[in-house]
Amino acid sequence: MSTHTVHTEARQREAPAAAAVQPHAGADAPARAPQQWHRGLTLIATISLFIGTRTAWTQAMLTHPPVAGVISLCYAGILLCGVATLTVRSRRALVRVDAAVLVLAVTLTVCGYWLNHAGGDEAVLTAQAATQIAHGRLVYGQPWPWLFGAAPKPGLTKTMSGGADYTYGYPPLTALLAAPVHAVLHSAAAATAVTTGAFIAGSVTLWLLLPAPWRPAATTVCMGLGILPNYARLGYPAIVALALLVPVVVRWPATGAGGRLGRGGVLRAVCLGAACAAQQLAWFFAPFLLIGLYAVRRGELGARPATAVLARFAGTAALVWAGINAYFAAQDFSPWLHGLLLPLTQKAILHGQGLMGISYYFTDGSSRLDYYSYASLLLLAGLLALTALFPRRLGTAITVLPWLSFYLATRSQDGYFLLMTPLWLAAAATVPASHLARAWQPRVPRVTGRHAKAAVAAAAVVPALLCAGIAAASPPPLRMTLTPRTDDRPHPALTAVTVRAVNTTGTALTPHFASRVGQGASNWWTITSGPATLAPHSTAVYVVRPAGGHRPAPGAHQRMYLIAVTGTPMTISTARIEAPAHRGR
Numbered sequence: 001m002s003t004h005t006v007h008t009e010a011r012q013r014e015a016p017a018a019a020a021v022q023p024h025a026g027a028d029a030p031a032r033a034p035q036q037w038h039r040g041l042t043l044i045a046t047i048s049l050f051i052g053t054r055t056a057w058t059q060a061m062l063t064h065p066p067v068a069g070v071i072s073l074c075y076a077g078i079l080l081c082g083v084a085t086l087t088v089r090s091r092r093a094l095v096r097v098d099a100a101v102l103v104l105a106v107t108l109t110v111c112g113y114w115l116n117h118a119g120g121d122e123a124v125l126t127a128q129a130a131t132q133i134a135h136g137r138l139v140y141g142q143p144w145p146w147l148f149g150a151a152p153k154p155g156l157t158k159t160m161s162g163g164a165d166y167t168y169g170y171p172p173l174t175a176l177l178a179a180p181v182h183a184v185l186h187s188a189a190a191a192t193a194v195t196t197g198a199f200i201a202g203s204v205t206l207w208l209l210l211p212a213p214w215r216p217a218a219t220t221v222c223m224g225l226g227i228l229p230n231y232a233r234l235g236y237p238a239i240v241a242l243a244l245l246v247p248v249v250v251r252w253p254a255t256g257a258g259g260r261l262g263r264g265g266v267l268r269a270v271c272l273g274a275a276c277a278a279q280q281l282a283w284f285f286a287p288f289l290l291i292g293l294y295a296v297r298r299g300e301l302g303a304r305p306a307t308a309v310l311a312r313f314a315g316t317a318a319l320v321w322a323g324i325n326a327y328f329a330a331q332d333f334s335p336w337l338h339g340l341l342l343p344l345t346q347k348a349i350l351h352g353q354g355l356m357g358i359s360y361y362f363t364d365g366s367s368r369l370d371y372y373s374y375a376s377l378l379l380l381a382g383l384l385a386l387t388a389l390f391p392r393r394l395g396t397a398i399t400v401l402p403w404l405s406f407y408l409a410t411r412s413q414d415g416y417f418l419l420m421t422p423l424w425l426a427a428a429a430t431v432p433a434s435h436l437a438r439a440w441q442p443r444v445p446r447v448t449g450r451h452a453k454a455a456v457a458a459a460a461v462v463p464a465l466l467c468a469g470i471a472a473a474s475p476p477p478l479r480m481t482l483t484p485r486t487d488d489r490p491h492p493a494l495t496a497v498t499v500r501a502v503n504t505t506g507t508a509l510t511p512h513f514a515s516r517v518g519q520g521a522s523n524w525w526t527i528t529s530g531p532a533t534l535a536p537h538s539t540a541v542y543v544v545r546p547a548g549g550h551r552p553a554p555g556a557h558q559r560m561y562l563i564a565v566t567g568t569p570m571t572i573s574t575a576r577i578e579a580p581a582h583r584g585r
Helices: 003-021 028-032 036-048 053-063 065-087 091-115 121-134 173-182 189-209 212-224 227-234 237-249 262-276 281-301 303-331 333-345 357-362 370-389 391-397 401-408 421-430 450-473
Strands: 478-487 493-503 512-517 526-529 539-545 560-566 571-577
Touching: 036 065, 036 091, 036 212, 053 065, 053 091, 065 091, 091 189, 091 212, 091 227, 121 173, 121 189, 173 189, 173 237, 189 212, 189 227, 189 237, 189 421, 212 227, 212 421, 227 237, 237 262, 237 281, 237 421, 262 281, 262 303, 281 303, 281 370, 281 391, 281 401, 303 333, 357 450, 357 571, 370 391, 370 401, 370 450, 391 421, 401 450, 478 560, 478 571, 493 560, 493 571
Parallel strands: none
Antiparallel strands: 478 493, 493 539, 512 560, 526 539, 560 571
16 A cells, blocks of 8 residues: 555544634634724733822822722723633623723723822812813913922923023813813812813723724723823823813824815814814824824825815814814913913923933933934934835824824923823834725935935934034033031931032023932022022132931931022032031031
């Protein structure tokens, strides 16, 4: 018998057994079985609900035991969802598990708001703005310093000119929404209720709009990680903008398809205009979206129809934005405009995790901090140009590109990077590269190969990097020698510092002093002796006292610094305050 015949007979004998083990090809169960990666995303979303839950439960047991009971029930729900995720056998059942996980996440978010709804400085300012609106008074250009004197004291944004920001510096939509709520909740809780409600609405909207297998990722990103609910409880107006941008981003290349906006396009335009009237971060996203839309529509329709569609879309968004702002602009135009531009013009003190940390945390300062701002603007312009040149490649990343410029800014805190992360997910799930394959790209002579495109990309970002390099490499304008004064009763305390400051620049400087331990600056110290302005290439002796007259002296292993900042030009100089030589005597 030949070898071929033996193998043939063996396969014939094994065939019935294999058919008994494997599901029938025509059975419904395999067709409806959930994808394993979908099951994995659901499991990750379920596990993510444990993040921060014990902390909330512990706090609730001390202050609101019924809320602790609700959280305990959520623990049971999490465990049951974990079991269901791993055992359900159909896609429909897994979608139901996803919905249950979302309900648990919303419940925990509401519990978190119930426990912590006092808010931060954004909520306090928004609540006061809501009060002003309700009584027909001016909102913009009105300082409210008393808001920051009550306990618990909210955070305060200090400026490089030695002052602080006590005015409302956001577009008016969040305050408008908070005004009727403030009639019931007479505190900053009105503002945090609006932002938390908007956050929940935006998260649920994203969940509903995403393809079913992607929905658990929305639960994880929005609520499971616990980062964004905290911003909502703090009353950040950016949360309202985020919620409004969700329907704008989901399947955005479909906007204006066929040359008509339709209901979906009009809704996206309305949401974009409202988002821009809620918080300034939406301003940075809008031009990237418009560039992407133009490229997609021009690739489909041609130049003139694409321009017409884009004009209708942008015009609708602009009308919505203008309608929301009209009342406040009519009240007093100049303060309104100044208030909207305040985050861009206020020259707030350095803060964040970006490149400015070189000058703030790791060197003795810089005499050219303004170059960080120049770098940020140049990078934004460069990224816009690259998006216009290469929309097929960069169009899928327009929800991330705007925030790169903040890494070079003088205020580069991580909130600017992470507040819009749900939009990253929305784009990843609903805007595949295939939707941009026919987008129009301008023909640039001699820019065809990979190396040429890389050269163009480098040319677009190099100016920004050069400016950032100038800022980071510049020396501090003041050379400071410190002599601390301490009081050892009952514990070592710093009561004053004598500063010998040498202005090494050719510009007159007006320094303002504060201390820094770790990443944040203290309240401004008082200058009790020394000139207000230090002339170019001159030396002066200052005596400065901490706010309140004293502060704990640095320990042997603690690093405390005295910083001297100026607003025009923006500079910072840093010197370490040494620990007392004979502590405790």
